[in-house]
Every structure is written in C-alpha cells, then in structure tokens.
Amino acid sequence: MQALTILLDGISYGMVLFIISVGLTVTMGLMRVVNLAHGAFAMIGGYIATVLVLQAGVPFLLSALIAAVVAGALGGLAELTVYRPLYRKGELPQVLLTIGLCFVVIAGLTLFVGATPLPAIVPASLDRMVDIGFRSYPAYRLFLIVVGAVLAFIVWLIVERSLFGARLRAAVDDPQMARAVGMNVNRMFTVTFIGGCALAGFGGAIGAGVLPLEPFYALRYLVYFLIVVAVGGMGSFRGSLVAALAIGIVDTAGRYIVPQFGGFLLYVLVFGLLLWRPNGLLPPKSVA
Amino acid sequence: MKRRLIASAAAALITLSTAAYADVVKFGIIAPFSGPFAVWGKQFKDSVEAFQKLNGKSVNGHEIQIIWRDEGAGDASKSRQFAEELILREKVNVLGGFALTPDALAVSEVISESKTPTIILNAATSIVTRKSPYFLRVSMTVAQYVSPLGGWAVQNGIKSIYTMVSDYAPGIDAQDEFLSGFEKAGGKVLGKDRVPLNVTDFAPYMERALQSKADGLFIFAPAGAPSVAMVREFERRGLKAAGMKLLGTGEMQEIFLPSFGDSILGAISSTHYTESNQRPENIAFRKALTEVAGKDAVPDMASIAVWDALGLVYETVKALGPKFTGDQAIDFMKSKTINSPRGPISWDPKERDIIQNVYIREVKKVDGKLINVDLATYEKVRDPWKDNHPDAK
Numbered sequence: 001m002q003a004l005t006i007l008l009d010g011i012s013y014g015m016v017l018f019i020i021s022v023g024l025t026v027t028m029g030l031m032r033v034v035n036l037a038h039g040a041f042a043m044i045g046g047y048i049a050t051v052l053v054l055q056a057g058v059p060f061l062l063s064a065l066i067a068a069v070v071a072g073a074l075g076g077l078a079e080l081t082v083y084r085p086l087y088r089k090g091e092l093p094q095v096l097l098t099i100g101l102c103f104v105v106i107a108g109l110t111l112f113v114g115a116t117p118l119p120a121i122v123p124a125s126l127d128r129m130v131d132i133g134f135r136s137y138p139a140y141r142l143f144l145i146v147v148g149a150v151l152a153f154i155v156w157l158i159v160e161r162s163l164f165g166a167r168l169r170a171a172v173d174d175p176q177m178a179r180a181v182g183m184n185v186n187r188m189f190t191v192t193f194i195g196g197c198a199l200a201g202f203g204g205a206i207g208a209g210v211l212p213l214e215p216f217y218a219l220r221y222l223v224y225f226l227i228v229v230a231v232g233g234m235g236s237f238r239g240s241l242v243a244a245l246a247i248g249i250v251d252t253a254g255r256y257i258v259p260q261f262g263g264f265l266l267y268v269l270v271f272g273l274l275l276w277r278p279n280g281l282l283p284p285k286s287v288a
Numbered sequence: 289m290k291r292r293l294i295a296s297a298a299a300a301l302i303t304l305s306t307a308a309y310a311d312v313v314k315f316g317i318i319a320p321f322s323g324p325f326a327v328w329g330k331q332f333k334d335s336v337e338a339f340q341k342l343n344g345k346s347v348n349g350h351e352i353q354i355i356w357r358d359e360g361a362g363d364a365s366k367s368r369q370f371a372e373e374l375i376l377r378e379k380v381n382v383l384g385g386f387a388l389t390p391d392a393l394a395v396s397e398v399i400s401e402s403k404t405p406t407i408i409l410n411a412a413t414s415i416v417t418r419k420s421p422y423f424l425r426v427s428m429t430v431a432q433y434v435s436p437l438g439g440w441a442v443q444n445g446i447k448s449i450y451t452m453v454s455d456y457a458p459g460i461d462a463q464d465e466f467l468s469g470f471e472k473a474g475g476k477v478l479g480k481d482r483v484p485l486n487v488t489d490f491a492p493y494m495e496r497a498l499q500s501k502a503d504g505l506f507i508f509a510p511a512g513a514p515s516v517a518m519v520r521e522f523e524r525r526g527l528k529a530a531g532m533k534l535l536g537t538g539e540m541q542e543i544f545l546p547s548f549g550d551s552i553l554g555a556i557s558s559t560h561y562t563e564s565n566q567r568p569e570n571i572a573f574r575k576a577l578t579e580v581a582g583k584d585a586v587p588d589m590a591s592i593a594v595w596d597a598l599g600l601v602y603e604t605v606k607a608l609g610p611k612f613t614g615d616q617a618i619d620f621m622k623s624k625t626i627n628s629p630r631g632p633i634s635w636d637p638k639e640r641d642i643i644q645n646v647y648i649r650e651v652k653k654v655d656g657k658l659i660n661v662d663l664a665t666y667e668k669v670r671d672p673w674k675d676n677h678p679d680a681k
Binding site: 009 | 324486512513525544546551
C-alpha cells in the first residue's frame with residue numbers, strides 16, 4: 001500500500017515535469033537550440049495565474065488557461081525576435097542569450113510581483129484529502145495525474161496522428177530534407193514553440209503546488225527540465241513522458257526509502273543511464 | 289597639474305564648508321538586493337527609510353549616511369571585496385549587513401585589521417562573533433531562538449516528535465538544539481530526516497513523518513521557497529488532520545503567512561520577534577514602516593535587525609560624537625540595553641552576541657489576518673552554543 005502511495009506521488013510529480021518539459025524537448029530536438037529560458041515561460045505562466053486568482057478572483061483552471069495563452073504568445077514573440085537569429089549561431093551564444101533571458105524574466109517578475117515566494121493558488125476543492133480506498137490522499141495530486149494524462153494524450157494525438165505531427169516528426173528527424181520537399185520549417189518552428197511555451201505556462205500554473213513559484217523558479221527547476229529532455233531523448237515526445245514519469249517516481253521513491261541518499265539517487269541513475277544510452281531512452285531517428 | 293589644483297581646491301572648499309557645519313557618519317551595509325535572497329535587501333532598505341523618517345537623518349547635526357552594496361546571490365568573495373572598498377575608499381565609520389554566515393566570515397580579517405565596528409544583521413551561526421573582536425550581532429543565533437522550543441513542546445503535550453531539517457549547518461544546529469531540549473524534558477524522538485537543500489517536492493518526507501504517528505513535527509528550512517513548500521505539503525498530506533502539531537522557527541514569520549493560507553492556523557514557532565506585538569516601540573515601528581513602504585508592508589527578522597542596528601549607531605554618535613575608534617564604538621554598543629520593538633535587548637560583553645527574549649507563538653486569525661500570537665515568553669535568552677563551547681574558535 002505504501003508502494004502505491006509513493007507511485008501516485010511520483011506520477012503526479014512526473015506529470016508536472018512532463019507538461020513543462022515537453023515544449024523544451026521540441027526546442028532542443030527540432031530547432032537545436034539550447035534553450036535555458038524554457039523555465040522562464042513556465043514561471044511567467046505561474047505568476048500570471050497566481051496574480052489572476054489572487055487579485056482578480058479568476059477561477060483556478062481559467063486563470064491557468066489564460067496563463068497558457070499569454071505564455072504561448074510571449075513565446076511566439078520571443079521566437080520571432082530573439083530565438084530566430086540564434087538558430088544559426090553556435091551553442092555558446094545560445095546558452096548566453098537564453099540564460100540572460102532567464103535573468104531578465106526573474107528581475108522583471110521580482111520587480112512587479114515581489115521577492116517573496118508566491119501563495120499557493122490551489123483551490124479549496126482540490127486542497128483536501130479524498131478517500132481512494134486504502135487511504136486518504138491529496139485530491140490535488142490526483143488532479144495533476146488526470147490533467148497530465150489528458151495533456152499527454154492530446155500531445156500524442158497531435159504528434160503521432162495529425163498531418164502537422166507527421167511533418168513535425170519529419171522535420172525533427174531531418175530538417176534539411178523537410179525543407180527540400182517544400183515544408184515551411186520556419187513556420188513550424190514558430191507554431192511548436194508557441195505550443196511548447198503555452199504548455200510550460202500551463203504546467204507552471206497548475207503545478208505550483210508541487211514546484212512552488214518564487215523569483216528563482218526559472219533556474220531552480222531548470223536542471224529537472226533538462227534531465228527530462230536528456231533522458232527522454234531530444235525531440236522525442238514519448239521519451240519525455242517516460243522520462244518525466246520515471247524521474248518523478250525514482251526521485252520520490254529514493255527520498256522515501258533512503259532519505260539520506262535521496263538527493264543523489266536520481267543523479268546517479270541519470271548518470272548511469274546516459275552512459276548506457278547517451279542519446280536518451282527513446283531518441284528520434286535523426287540522432288539514434 | 290592645473291586640473292589637480294582646481295580639484296584639490298574644490299575638495300578643500302567642500303571639506304571646509306562641511307566641517308564648519310557638521311560631520312558625516314557613514315554606515316556601509318552589504319546585503320543581497322538581487323538573487324534568491326533579494327527580499328533581505330528590500331526589507332533592510334524599507335526599515336532604514338522608516339527609521340530615518342521617524343528619527344531624522346542626522347544626530348546632533350551630524351548626518352548619518354547609509355551606503356548600500358549589493359552582494360548578489362550570497363557571494364562571500366564579493367562581500368569581502370565590498371568591505372574593503374567601503375573601508376578604504378568610502379572610509380565608513382561602521383559596517384554592517386551579511387545575510388548568510390559565509391558573508392560575515394569573509395570580512396572578519398578585513399574588519400580586524402582596520403578596526404571597523406561591524407554589526408551583523410542576520411548571519412545566524414553562533415561562532416561568527418568569535419572571529420573578530422569588532423563583530424557585534426543584532427540578529428540572533430539559530431541555537432538561541434530554537435533553544436526553548438523543545439522543553440515547551442513536552443510541557444504542552446507533544447510527547448513524541450519527528451524532525452525534518454534542511455541538510456545544511458543551520459538546519460543541523462537547529463535539530464540538535466531542539467532535540468537536546470526535547471529529550472531533556474522527557475520527549476521521545478521517532479525519526480530524524482535531513483532534506484537536501486535542492487529538494488522541492490516534500491511529499492516523500494511528509495509521508496514518512498505521517499507514518500511515524502508522532503505528536504509533532506519539527507521543521508527547519510531556509511526561509512523562502514523551501515520552507516513554504518515544506519509547510520504546504522504538511523497541510524496537503526493531511527498531517528494536520530492526523531493531529532500532528534507543526535513546530536518551526538522562521539518559517540512562520542508573518543511575512544510568509546499569506547503564502548500558506550488558512551491551513552497554517554495552529555502552527556507553533558519560536559523566534560525572537562513577534563511582528564504583531566503591542567509594545568509601543570513596535571507600534572511606532574510598524575507605523576513608520578507602512579508610511580514608507582505601503583500599508584501591506586510586514587516587518588520581519590531583517591527589518592528588526594537593521595532597525596536596532598541604526599538605533600545603536602545613532603546612540604553611538606550621540607554619546608561619542610561623529611569621530612570614534614572601533615574599540616570605543618564596540619565597547620559603547622555592547623554595554624547598551626535597547627528597548628527594541630521585539631522587546632528589551634542587550635549584549636554579552638565578552639561574546640558581543642545578543643541577549644534577547646524568545647517567544648513561542650501560534651498562528652491565529654485576528655481581524656481576518658493571519659498573525660502570530662505569543663503563547664510563552666522566555667526572557668533574556670543567551671546563545672546556548674557559546675555557553676556549551678566556551679573555547680571554540
């Protein structure tokens with residue numbers, strides 16, 4: 001029974017990581033941009049949702065959706081202005097510019113919202129315990145699992161079952177060939193970037209109960225987002241879902257069973273896994 | 289040559305004109321204004337503005353000038369560099385600041401050589417004041433404000449405990465100090481967890497604590513994101529519903545209470561400053577603070593520390609005039625007793641560490657606002673670590 005609790009904890013945590021990171025796997029896999037500012041979009045989403053709920057009394061889910069839209073719009077704007085010139089540059093300029101973007105967002109949000117951690121906006125209907133048969137369990141975590149599963153399904157539909165998805169996968173696997181057969185890869189970049197940022201913003205908003213919002217959010221959780229991408233395989237959607245869930249479960253179980261080593265366990269496993277499969281669990285064909 | 293002549297003439301003129309009027313006493317403060325600890329800098333600055341609004345910007349005609357330096361994200365080497373700059377170039381009369389212990393330790397040599405009186409505004413590790421005879425602490429030590437809590441808990445029906453602290457020196461100090469009081473009073477320890485500093489999801493730890501079925505959970509985490517996440521998980525996982533009491537320290541400062549919501553009600557904490565206490569000094573302090581920083585401004589440990597530090601500097605200038613040596617200033621300051629908004633404070637003349645009341649408080653809702661209400665007061669608490677380690681250097 002205890003194992004089941006840990007499993008639920010791990011899956012709910014992993015779902016938040018998945019929602020936020022799936023966009024990053026696109027930027028890094030498809031566009032080959034080392035995008036360290038991805039966490040900043042999740043943070044923007046979380047901050048917007050929090051301000052909406054607390055100041056304007058907007059319902060939780062609606063404000064998370066608005067946050068997703070705004071984060072997506074900002075992402076699109078950033079793609080057109082900041083990221084596009086970066087595609088042809090080397091990795092170092094990309095790292096410098098995107099980490100700089102992170103600092104700008106951190107400073108901006110600190111200026112407008114303040115330097116203290118933000119209050120939780122989980123509504124009372126979710127912030128309680130529900131009976132799940134063998135024990136009572138936080139409703140919020142069940143909510144995360146459901147939302148994460150739904151989003152994962154939608155992303156799967158788009159990526160694996162739609163024409164856009166087929167083109168996207170083709171572009172990830174071989175961008176030059178995709179261009180050669182007449183696909184507008186640039187536009188595809190913009191659209192997926194918007195989608196990824198919107199998901200990150202949504203994840204930042206609904207996941208605030210697991211990853212608390214504070215001014216250094218964008219950098220604090222960046223390592224986890226990057227691990228999801230690296231372990232899952234850059235550009236792999238299924239990979240990032242598997243990786244996010246695995247990270248959530250391993251991290252949670254490690255902390256529960258051996259709390260004194262809990263912090264290390266995840267990193268040791270990631271280390272071993274990347275030695276064994278340097279391209280991640282389920283890398284797309286182009287890198288496999 | 290010509291330019292230098294003009295410059296020195298101008299400098300002489302300025303010196304003459306100010307000397308005829310009054311002196312400037314410079315108080316340099318090194319604190320984080322950016323980075324993860326930026327809230328410290330903001331709280332310091334608001335409090336200084338409030339103090340100067342209430343008490344004026346000069347003492348007997350001598351201007352008290354505050355010079356700020358931003359050390360950023362807890363960078364000890366920067367702290368040292370700024371201390372050198374402030375002492376050598378700005379020629380500050382008094383130095384202060386230091387959010388974290390390493391920031392304070394980094395300047396100990398510099399201030400010893402230059403004999404600059406240095407007021408510690410936070411850095412809460414006991415040993416710091418032994419590192420230079422020119423250190424004087426107005427904040428607190430972790431051991432000091434934790435020390436009464438263990439005994440209080442046992443006396444108030446918490447017979448068994450689970451502890452969960454962040455895995456860094458202050459966390460371990462807090463755990464040890466709490467447990468020594470708790471076990472001495474006859475309490476039973478059911479488990480001790482150390483949580484790595486980078487952890488954000490506390491679910492597995494809280495699950496362990498829940499399974500232990502202890503009467504209470506003692507926590508210690510750096511104030512800010514980690515402590516907020518820890519307390520939230522305590523509520524969400526139903527430890528409170530299971531009848532467990534939450535015991536902490538700085539996590540439950542009034543400034544953080546809105547981050548938790550109503551489920552924080554009933555949490556117990558022990559610190560040296562109850563923000564809503566009704567001493568006249570505190571009422572005046574909070575009034576001045578809301579005037580400069582807005583009606584929602586809430587003071588915290590940082591505000592109170594810099595408030596009292598400025599009080600000390602003003603008193604020093606009043607008594608010794610604008611020119612004093614480091615030894616004179618430190619000797620004067622450590623002999624003072626101040627009626628601070630937190631209660632009476634004085635200093636151990638040998639250790640130059642603060643002696644103050646420690647309050648055990650409970651979070652309650654008063655007039656629709658979450659505040660801490662005192663349950664017990666322990667008067668004139670010394671730093672127990674120093675008394676237990678008389679020779680540690």
